[in-house]
Amino acid sequence: QVHLVDSGGGLVQAGGSLRLSCAVSGRTFSIMAWFRRPPGKEREFVAAKNWDGPRTYTGESVEGRCAISRDHAKNTVYLQMSNLKPEETAVYYCAAPSRLTTVGLTIEDYDYWGQGTQVTVSS
Numbered sequence: 731q732v733h734l735v736d737s738g739g740g741l742v743q744a745g746g747s748l749r750l751s752c753a754v755s756g757r758t759f760s761i762m763a764w765f766r767r768p769p770g771k772e773r774e775f776v777a778a779k780n781w782d783g784p785r786t787y788t789g790e791s792v793e794g795r796c797a798i799s800r801d802h803a804k805n806t807v808y809l810q811m812s813n814l815k816p817e818e819t820a821v822y823y824c825a826a827p828s829r830l831t832t833v834g835l836t837i838e839d840y841d842y843w844g845q846g847t848q849v850t851v852s853s
Contacts, residue, residue: 732756732842739847747812752824754805759826764809766820778833787833816853821846
């Protein structure tokens with residue numbers, strides 16, 4: 731059975747950085763993604779990566795400020811973000827697809843989700 735467990739959220743000042751973790755069990759995925767849901771808004775794409783290739787896909791609002799990495803031994807995926815803004819306060823979720831062979835950018839592309847971790851960016 732597949733489980734994704736998000737962690738690493740908390741309070742960070744504007745301009746600061748964070749690293750979120752997603753511990754995966756039950757399976758290894760070539761494609762992993764991160765989404766976030768700001769208060770009162772829909773879940774939105776942040777970043778995704780297919781480890782069969784070099785490219786990281788990022789949402790327009792986080793372009794140049796985030797990176798996805800992986801510890802294969804721990805089967806854990808990380809989202810590193812820098813220069814955070816108050817409007818990036820949200821619950822952040824990692825996600826994995828059951829059948830995709832190319833990176834998807836929408837919620838519907840992903841079948842497994844972490845429980846979410848709250849990130850609050852103070853001004």
